[in-house]
Amino acid sequence: MSDSLILVNTTFAIVATVLLIIRFRVDPVIALLLGASYLGLTAGLGVAGTIEAITKGFGDLMAEIGFLVVFGVLAGSLLRRSGAIERLVETLLRRVGPARMPYALSISVATVLQSIFLDVLVVIIAPLARGLGLRIGRNGTARMVTAMAIGMEVGVVMVVPGIATLALAGVLGVPLGTMLLLGLVVAVPTTVISVAVMQFVFRRGWWDEEKDELPAASAAEPPAGDGGASGAPLAGDAGARSVTRATATATSSVEQTRLLLLFAPVLAALGLIATGAMLDIAEVRIAPLSFVCNPVVALFLGLIGTILVTRHAVGRSAMDEALRDGFRDSGQILVLNGVGGSLALTIKNIGLGDILGQYFSANTAAPLLMVWLIAAILHVAVGSVSISAMTAAGILAPLAPVIGLDPVWIALAAGAGSLFAIHVTSNTFWLLQSLTGLSTRGTLKTFSGGVSVASVVAIAVIIPLSMVLG
Template sequence: MSDTFVIVNTAAAVLATVLLIIRFRVNPVIALLAGASYLGLACGLGVDGTIEAITRGFGDLMAEIGLLVAFGVLSGALLQRSGAIERLVEALLRFVGPRRMPYALSITAATALQSIFLDVLVVITAPLARRLGLRMGGAGVARMITALAIGLEVGVVMVVPGIGCLALAGLLEVPLGTMLLYGLLVAVPTTALAVGVMQLVFRRGWWNDLDEPPAPDDPAPDDAPSPGAGGAPDRTAASGVGTAAPRQRQGRTLVLFTPLLVALLLIATGAVLDIAGIRIAPLAFACHPVIALLLGLIGTIAVTRRAAGPEAVQEALGNGFRDSGQILILNGVGGSLALTIDNIGLGDILGRHFTAHTAAPLLVVWVIAAVLHIAVGSVTISAITAASILAPVAPAIGLDPVWIALAAGAGSLFAIHVTSNTFWLMQSLAGLSTRGTLKTFTVGVSVASVIGIGVIVPLSAVLP
């Protein structure tokens, strides 16, 4: 079978998958399985080989990320129910002040809040960001919403335990500790630089009243209440947590986040020990990502039970189990497509056209992910599909697969627009017009996408 035949059929399978999703409104899970089935049968795997690739690809990826995703989503649901996020935003405002708040909020969203399911996180944080923006003046709402969107989306695909990040790490068999360290190395400067660019753009007048229709319940900018105060809804009080003095609230906020932060610290410690070649059995057990996140989940259950009560814990766990099911299935079928592509030999074919010392594979995966995202509107699907196509190239040319994972994640952020559910959710909760959401969400995250690949390519040349 010729190389051209394999490449053409791979392109046809990906195109058919995209058309099924956007033209015929087929569920992404079914469309991805259909694409993998066509590719396996067309490229000579046969009936048995195609079925094996689909089932084993799904199972292998679930073995890598299944428990990680479940533990992460459950921890996030508990943090949401306890009111920890609102408290964290209040603490950030007191600590950094309004001027530096866009940077603080975006980096916090990209790192500390990534265990929380994205749509839930948008529902909680977008109204808070709007209220903070009203206090800033000078396109403050646009600046805050843009910073929030950049942090949320970058974190999803680059920072553990973001759902897209876990899927990419499992797909490419990147150790989770390595993904955590390298992801932070890319995500933090990418987020900060993108927010800085957009702050400058908005200060130069790229915003007007048509972009932000006034909401009837908006307070005046001069007397706008801080989150959880005055005329704005107090989500913390509604959650049953109650109020406390500022110092007490900061202490409680730290307690609520401590189990998850300790879990991430254990994962990072495990990665450092692996690099150093040090193995201490009890520490290696605790630092394994599954065990670390399990310990984090147990600790989060304990602190949430104390803060919000046992009924709140049960409600949060029920919501978390429901959300994690659909996430796992979608990511799992991405593994089916990935193994099918690997089994037809596409990696060897593409590997002959790249060298280990070129940015071409990373730029190619970024472009593929960007194009897929524009068409499909799903960050996760576009990142997984692009990574699946280029994953076999990494061992063939000696490129660390973590860079392909990060490049696919960066590309999948390009041009989030009206095909995205999150776009419309942000638009309604932030009180922006469609045009205003395009200027903030779409442009801001696209800037982060471009900056991200600009950070990844040089780092991949200097780091092992």
Template structure:
């Protein structure tokens, strides 16, 4: 097929996926598979190979991230029932004080708490942010809502083991340790600078409490420690915070150490084994289980893990079919086509990656889906341009943050749980996360000069 035909049919497939999700209300899993199937059939891949590519793409991505997602979500489920997040926020308030708490909470959510499923993390942390808002000035709600939105969305994309980060790394074949280190370089300044910029304008007349705030809607009964049964779980013993978060920190340190050892060409079989992402997160999960069993009892740990497994199912399915679409795009030869045209022009490739992901997010309204789709589109482009794939992954992630809006579940949860009007949530969530999307490109472009 001609280059124009490949480009046109890929565009039709992506637009078709958007229409199926947004207009026809198809489940994203079904829409992504239909888009992948269409692309395979019209680009001459053939019926048999199309079906095989869909299956193998799904299997390949599951082989890379399936256990990682499951282990991360299970750790988060146990930490949730231990009340770890509430205790951490109280400690941050005591250490940093009310004025700095928006920055401390946002950065902590974006880095340390990414093992917790996003909606669950939001439901737990929003009441805490709401309580802290009352300790600030008349702009407390605006400041805490902005910090929460930026921390949640940036973390899931840039920080391992956030689901978006795991998926981007897998789709672009980036070693997880490398993504972890580069993601931290991006997420820390992004969260702090974006929160400061947005807050600057909100507290200088843009935020109007009389129209931007509303009465609170009570959070669901499972927002407290213990979750789904609506009954707070009694913690038998209260471990220190370092004990609660120690296992997941050990996991991330192991992964990062493995990446550094690889860079330094230090080959040690024992280190290679324990620093492999699956083994490192398994160590973290086992450690978290021991902490949970000591504090809650074995029965409660089993219940928490059952809830975690239930939560991880939809995530795994969505990421798997994202792998199917990426495999089909690669088989269709889009990488060679884009590489040829990009090389012939003077366009800054990483900016174009950002724009593609941003447009997809505005159309679809889901950070995860737009990141998956844009990464699948752009994965074949990295080798054609000689770019380090981690840069393409990070730029796609940054673009997918642009304009979180009315089709996002996060938007409506932030609106109701923090007592904002829709207009107010557009200011704190939509604008705040969009600022983060733009700000993130500065450290990403800086990294491109090194990698």
């Protein structure tokens, strides 16, 4: 079959898949399977080859990320049930202060909270972000919601164990330790720079509370100072004030200890994965350490630890309910990511990489920009970060060996592109709006605007890094 016909069929399959999802409201799983089937049958794989690509693509990706997704979602559900998320936000506010709170929240959401299923994370963090916005000054709601959105979306496509991150690593065969280390190298500066840009924009007047926020009952303002509360110690009662300060300090210390214990298993698991990556780079082989640093084993150990601390914190009944919720959420994630793997392997098997490789030089900027652009276009149409990132990565993944490009950069570029122009086709968009009290216009400014800035910043960080690190 001619190269031009393969390109035409591939384009048609992708466009048709997008139209099925958007125009005809076909479930993404069915649309992706139809697209993969059409492409395999029309691009020369035949019946047997097409079925093999679909089933093997699904199975290979499940073997790569199945346990990781389940363990991550379960750990996130347990953390939600234990109240660890709310405690983390309150601790950050006390420790870093209002001015630096947007940065602290966005980095926390992008990194340590990525074990939580995205929609669950929105439900937990969005109301807290709105509440914190009322406490940090002018345009506080806009600044906090934007910071939360940037951290949440950057983390889900770049930071292990973000769901889309695991899927991208699986599709492209990127070692999870490598994805963890380089993902953090890209995600942290991307998040900080993007939040800084949006903070600047909002401070310069790109926010109108009357038009961008929905009318709501006024929230109670925090007290201006330490004194004046009903029942507070009298000004001259130095002994009472001393006891109050000592009690507050002791309470704060206990809360911080509890918070650390709740997050300790997940943080330890991520530490083991990072250790394994560094051992691989140093070519050090220690069998027992290699076993516990394996991502599946590390996250499993982290899940066991999270189960134990959650049971101690909230009891067995609440823990069991959290596990049931986690198993329910993980099922739909696994199926959707699996069929994304089917389409990716079909694209690989038809030889698209060799065809596209003729149009690129060894310069890594052009293919990475192409990955970013394809993912951005797909996301604008489809409205799904995971689907657009995985499809873009699958299309250009075969280019990696042709031009000598490490697949991790393709994964990160696809993730960056999939963040561009999140808008009304995204269910997360409406969920965020309903939980933050913003108008559609306000949600477009905070969520769509902020995450689009992060998309552009990310590719600007990725391209020079790929040239330096190879």
